[in-house]
Amino acid sequence: MIVGVDVGTSVTKARLIARDGTGSPTHNARSTLHYESGARVEQDLDEVIDTVVTVVRAAVADARKLGEPIEALAITGQGDGLWLRDGNGHAVGRQISWLDGRAAPILEQWAETGITTEVYRRTGSGMFPGSAGPLLAHLAEHEPERLARADVAGYCVDAIVQRFTGARTVDASDASLPFLDVPGRAYAAEALEMCGIGEQRRLLAEPAAPGALFALGAEAAALLDLPSGLPVTAGPFDIPACGFGCGLSKPGDGNLIIGTTLASQVLTEEVNIDPSADPAGMWLATPYPEKYLRVMPAMVGTAGLDWLLQVLRVQLDELDTLLAASPAGANGVSALPFLSPSGERAPFVDARARGQLTGLSVSTARADLVRALCEAVAFSARHCLDTLGHAGELSACGGGARSAQWSQIFADVIGTDLHIPADDSVGVRGAAQLAWEALGDPVDAAGWRAERTVVRANPANVEFYERCFAGYHDTLDLARTSWTQRSG
Template sequence: MIIGLDVGTSMTKADAYDDDGVKIASAERASRLDQYDDGRVEQDLEDVLASAADVTRRVVAEAGRPVRALAITGQGDGLWLRDGDGYATRPPISWLDDRAGDLVRRWQDDGTVQRVYGRTGSGLFPGCHGPLINHLAEHEPEALERATVAGYCVDAIVQRLTGEVTVDASDATLPFLDVTTRRYDDEAIAACGIADHRRLLAEPTPAGTVLELDRRGAELVGLPVGTPVTGGPFDLPGCAIGAGLSRPGDGLLILGTTLACEVFTDTVDLDPADEPAGMWICTPDPGSWLRAMPAMVGTAGLDWLLNLLGVGIDSLGDLLEGTAPGAGGVSALPFLSASGERAPFLDTRARGQLEGVTLSTTRGQVVRAVCEGIAYTARNCFERAASASRVPGRLVACGGGSRSGPWAQIFADVLDVPLVVPDDPGLGTRGAAVSAARALGDELDPADWAAPSRTVEPTAHAHEHYEPGYLRYRAHVDTARDFWARQAQGFARPGTTTR
């Protein structure tokens, strides 16, 4: 069997797959996420490793079969500084972090964000390498001085299990890789003011690289020394592969902590004139890329709202089915991350809004408004990711949010396309296992391992409501972005002062 290990932001999961792609064992464990009032969000590398070891051991015990390989995927972005032995020189910084928010805002104003995007196709945001390394160089230079590598979650786990310093090309994409050559763009690195720390960026590992558990890693996860290990791709492309997708035009909607919308393409168009948002991601196949638009908040926004209203996630279906499309006139902008938004537009000042609320508004209408707002955001993301087409031809949905039938129906109706929902919503481990099998020499089409699924068809005539609803959403976004910009300027007008 192959064990797929997915080290997420708040949950670590391991699944064991047999040679036919059938899941035969599964385990998961929550990871600790430390969030502070000033916008810092960090994790503990030892806690993350402990969760990875725990779920791996439990799956091995449950399945009771020899392990052919350990295939690792996980969250992307953030900053995981380590020394030569793989120990953190400071707590790993999550992709949700906002400590560099002011810096990114300055870079937006002075054109740095646009210059980097024009070279790499990766939109800078507070939780990615460029601003985070720059911030630490000013505020915590000793952490950088002690570090051997500035990496990501997946390669941090790989280093501790194998002793090797690596990085998958998918992770390295964010934000300094020229995705056409799979080499770092030194001008993009210099534009972020971190050329002196170029040594910390590991060169991308060739696709198909297979490593081995060393003695330290073997003791940690309870597998034999020499067990093959693969690292990457990270969770966004990993889930796309796990969904059985790989052909140009295939699309994936991830309803997880991140609302990620991505489309496979066989061409790259880095247009410097484009608004810098989202990213182009390398896949294991050199001639294939993902055009990705990962919004900062997906199910996290819904979880926040349900907690605020004092209702559980098990009430979501009833709340949605008890309300009509349009949510009784209530609408929502679901931009709830403290670090703003990175897709379908980049604006660190973005904040959530509710509009149309009255004394007669119900909890269900507020919940539906947020669910519809997230679906409208997905359509906006796909419009940017799919270029010529509004949404991709074949669209698969995964992640925890896809388990809700009524919410999946809202997405199908807003996007006006059939939505394929696998029975197994967590596709990251499956994608990692497929990548490992191919690296070990199996001639495997990702579609061969796709999980059984159901198709959610758009409701007849739903577009007659959601089309004007989407146009109102876009107008609301435009108005809000103008407001955020003026708010940042203190609403100053020529000849006036503010205080």
């Protein structure tokens, strides 16, 4: 068995995974997001480590009950943000979450001066306030002494791996954001210099080779109740891990993660950076040297729906009933789903992006408001997938995919069948699958893909939503103009 761990933004999960894809129940532990003034969102590294220890020990206990040996520890987790550590892997200040907005003014300046576009042309990565580039620049300006005390500026997964194994490393998927020449798997020094942080190159760990294995240290082994020297795999981070856990295998295959935010990704065998495109999304290196992921991680998702349900005083378990009570088109109500205080980052970047509801009247029901927002998130997903060049099978996972009605809306808006794995822990599953490969004992990929529900696109609704999607684009174009005018 392998212990797979997924260190999410606020919840850490772990479970056992066997080579046939079966395993134990999932164990969860929560960590704290600290929301501070100045749009700061931070986490405590020691608390995050404690959540990993808690869930791994629970999974180890399951293995003992089953009488099964553990062959590796496979770790995935949240990406982006900035996790500063010293040479021993201890935090240099609180870790900065990908939700953080302190660097928004720097990013706006870079957008105005063309820096974000030039970096995108060299690396294929669009930056947003919670990405490493603007965060490093912010600290260099406002907290240079903090950077001086740091030995490594990385991400969640490699912070945990450093603490457990002593390795100063980073997975190539994490390193892709935003300064990696993805095909060459080397940092683009010119991109760092453009951002004025060339001297911070010393903080960037070299990307690990595909299939790299690390050894669990004695102190961490005692904490985790695992044998010292146990193989450890580090990454990819949660978005690509979910994609591979959902069954991405052929060029053109796509995946939606309908979570707190909405991530769309497509597998490809080439990196083709369009220099004229909006500097949004990113190209990611994967554990397969000749395969890449083109990703659009939008800020829309279930967080906006949670907000609306709270305002309407509706429980989440009423979602399917509400969606079924309003027809396609939500009785004329339409929405823009940009409800994150940080604005939007895919398929365009605009910190000023905000949501809206239109077409309201005294006859508008709660069901219409909910359906309009759910349709708008699906339109955003289609916008992202169209930009990515999706042309193959489409899978979906995340909390939103558990809603049969919302999954149907996604299938109808995108115009293709949606394949939803029966296993909810697809990030853990993806990390474990790649760990088996690193151990030289790959799983039966077809067998792992077998247990999936297929949501069939309804042809009549596909035709209707095709027209609605054109209207969504028109409304979005007008809104983007208004955001710029209001800012001015």
